[in-house]
Amino acid sequence: MLEVNDLTxxxxxxxxxxxxxxxxxxxxxxxxxxxxxSGSGKTMASLAIMGILPPGIEFxxxxxxxxxxxxxxxxGVVRRTAEEMAMIFQxxxxxxxxxxxxxxxxxxxxxxxxxxxxxxxxxxxxxxLAHVGIPGAQRVAKAYPHQLSGGMCQxxxxxxxxxxxxxxxxxxxxxxxxxxxxxxxxxxLIRDLVxxxxxxVVFITHDxxxxxxxxxxxxxxxxxxxxxxxxxxxxxxxxxxxxTRFLLDAIEREVDPRxxxxxxNFALSGCRFAHRCPYAFEACREFPPMVRVGDSHxxxxxxxxxxxxxxxxx
Amino acid sequence: MTEPFPASSGDDATFDPTEFDATLTRRSFVxxxxxxxxxxxxxxxxILLAVFGPSFVADPLSTDPASAFQSPSADxxxxxxxxxxxxxxxxxHSARLDLTxxxxxxxxxxxxxxxxxxxxxxxGGWVDEVIMRITDVVLxxxxxxxxxxxxxxxxxxIPNVAVAVTVAYIPYFVRLTRAExxxxxxxxxxxGARLAGNPPWRTALRHVLPNSLESxxxxxxxxxxxxxxxxxxxxxxxxxxxxxxxxWGVMVAEGAPQIITGQWWTSLFPGGMIVLAVMAFHFIGDExxxxxY
Numbered sequence: 001m002l003e004v005n006d007l008t009x010x011x012x013x014x015x016x017x018x019x020x021x022x023x024x025x026x027x028x029x030x031x032x033x034x035x036x037x038s039g040s041g042k043t044m045a046s047l048a049i050m051g052i053l054p055p056g057i058e059f060x061x062x063x064x065x066x067x068x069x070x071x072x073x074x075x076g077v078v079r080r081t082a083e084e085m086a087m088i089f090q091x092x093x094x095x096x097x098x099x100x101x102x103x104x105x106x107x108x109x110x111x112x113x114x115x116x117x118x119x120x121x122x123x124x125x126x127x128x129l130a131h132v133g134i135p136g137a138q139r140v141a142k143a144y145p146h147q148l149s150g151g152m153c154q155x156x157x158x159x160x161x162x163x164x165x166x167x168x169x170x171x172x173x174x175x176x177x178x179x180x181x182x183x184x185x186x187x188x189l190i191r192d193l194v195x196x197x198x199x200x201v202v203f204i205t206h207d208x209x210x211x212x213x214x215x216x217x218x219x220x221x222x223x224x225x226x227x228x229x230x231x232x233x234x235x236x237x238x239x240x241x242x243x244t245r246f247l248l249d250a251i252e253r254e255v256d257p258r259x260x261x262x263x264x265n266f267a268l269s270g271c272r273f274a275h276r277c278p279y280a281f282e283a284c285r286e287f288p289p290m291v292r293v294g295d296s297h298x299x300x301x302x303x304x305x306x307x308x309x310x311x312x313x314x
Numbered sequence: 315m316t317e318p319f320p321a322s323s324g325d326d327a328t329f330d331p332t333e334f335d336a337t338l339t340r341r342s343f344v345x346x347x348x349x350x351x352x353x354x355x356x357x358x359x360x361i362l363l364a365v366f367g368p369s370f371v372a373d374p375l376s377t378d379p380a381s382a383f384q385s386p387s388a389d390x391x392x393x394x395x396x397x398x399x400x401x402x403x404x405x406x407h408s409a410r411l412d413l414t415x416x417x418x419x420x421x422x423x424x425x426x427x428x429x430x431x432x433x434x435x436x437x438g439g440w441v442d443e444v445i446m447r448i449t450d451v452v453l454x455x456x457x458x459x460x461x462x463x464x465x466x467x468x469x470x471x472i473p474n475v476a477v478a479v480t481v482a483y484i485p486y487f488v489r490l491t492r493a494e495x496x497x498x499x500x501x502x503x504x505x506g507a508r509l510a511g512n513p514p515w516r517t518a519l520r521h522v523l524p525n526s527l528e529s530x531x532x533x534x535x536x537x538x539x540x541x542x543x544x545x546x547x548x549x550x551x552x553x554x555x556x557x558x559x560x561x562w563g564v565m566v567a568e569g570a571p572q573i574i575t576g577q578w579w580t581s582l583f584p585g586g587m588i589v590l591a592v593m594a595f596h597f598i599g600d601e602x603x604x605x606x607y
Contacts, residue, residue: 089505089506094503095505096506098525100520109511113510160510
């Protein structure tokens with residue numbers, strides 16, 4: 001459904017690339033977790049997929065396709081509609097226009113994208129609000145965002161994102177700003193809606209517990225590079241990339257001090273994690289290939305390359 | 315030692331949220347905004363005076379040399395001037411003119427300035443550079459001096475004076491709105507609006523602008539006061555609205571020389587009305603603007 005291939009973006013007039021050859025696929029009805037620490041490129045990846053890169057950041061290579069149709073072509077030009085892709089933002093309150101009634105915000109999305117009359121769009125907005133579990137949807141539709149709680153705002157966001165039945169839904173830390181009980185409700189809601197609409201979901205988070213609970217598949221990123229990708233169970237119980245292992249270690253036990261004492265820093269070429277990786281060797285100066293390490297489980301590491309040589313087997 | 319949470323003693327201790335809310339709103343506005351309430355009251359009186367006053371008072375232009383320089387009395391509340399014109403009648407007619415100019419100038423400057431600020435802030439780049447450098451140049455002149463130069467160039471009819479004062483105050487709104495737009499355009503809802511398929515102009519006008527107007531609205535109340543002062547000041551210097559038009563600045567200018575000869579009322583009353591009007595606008599702006607204005 002959603003196919004991202006060799007996505008590379010970088011800072012204008014600079015050799016620095018913020019994402020390097022990021023590739024993943026999400027099938028319809030599937031939830032893929034995108035995890036990594038701050039600065040690992042999760043949000044940049046979502047912005048690149050949506051085609052709303054901030055000024056100063058350029059699209060270099062790769063493609064993003066939904067249902068085989070290229071949304072972001074090689075030239076970086078975006079052709080996307082709300083029926084293909086929608087996004088749930090991190091801060092539910094700041095993602096809603098404070099000076100517009102929430103019902104109207106949703107109905108405008110429907111009107112702009114589907115060209116239905118105002119009346120009908122308004123009715124559908126209220127239906128959407130009821131659908132995401134907002135009691136008294138008729139009344140809430142007339143409210144301004146500041147009159148709603150954070151959890152309600154997030155439900156409104158979800159209603160808005162799903163109002164055009166997108167094929168791909170990107171949730172960028174959609175539950176980070178909410179407390180745990182509301183998080184649990186939002187998880188259930190997203191799961192139910194995905195089962196119903198068969199959307200492909202990219203669930204961006206740094207909360208591995210949320211990944212374990214929500215996601216069918218998980219992709220681990222570090223420094224703009226995909227470290228490992230595979231089934232959630234396989235990746236979390238049997239991590240193959242050193243970085244994933246350290247990330248999981250960090251939850252419950254101390255991490256190898258050799259990793260911890262070195263800050264985030266990486267060479268422009270080569271593996272982005274090599275600088276902190278205790279297992280790094282000569283080959284890691286090159287960019288590592290994606291190596292199949294299990295059933296639909298891949299790691300980008302020379303430790304798993306058949307020949308531990310400096311030659312790149314791409 | 316008293317109990318930290320005393321047990322409720324009967325029905326009277328029950329908490330009814332609706333009742334609580336009602337009392338809160340009933341006493342809150344005047345208590346919380348004493349200055350603004352005073353300002354609004356004064357302004358309301360001025361508006362009543364400006365709307366209805368002129369139909370009840372004498373012709374502000376009718377002269378009567380026989381009764382020149384009469385001190386305030388029951389017949390002439392504010393006395394008469396050197397041509398025997400009724401100062402009260404002239405002051406009331408001025409209220410209509412000056413308030414209209416003040417409010418029009420503030421609104422026009424806000425609308426034009428905010429739109430220019432929106433363009434500068436939202437599109438950024440060289441558009442922003444060009445607009446802001448022009449704004450800097452205009453701001454380099456004190457508003458009063460700029461208005462004075464403009465009036466000298468385009469002539470001093472009443473509309474021309476209003477235009478000149480408007481132009482002098484536009485840059486303030488450009489700056490305020492641009493600053494606010496710069497922070498608002500980074501908000502997630504703006505990304506959301508773009509994602510929903512809004513073209514840039516609609517994202518800017520529908521989503522960014524309404525959320526960037528708060529400080530401009532406050533500024534507009536202050537500018538309404540300032541522009542009354544500026545218009546009166548220009549008239550006082552003899553470059554603005556010309557006599558014999560009934561206008562506070564004109565009246566003060568005509569009456570000022572007579573203070574030394576003892577006819578204080580010809581200039582004191584119109585002067586006082588300027589002070590009160592400007593003060594009313596400032597009270598409102600100050601209180602609603604909070605700190606920093």
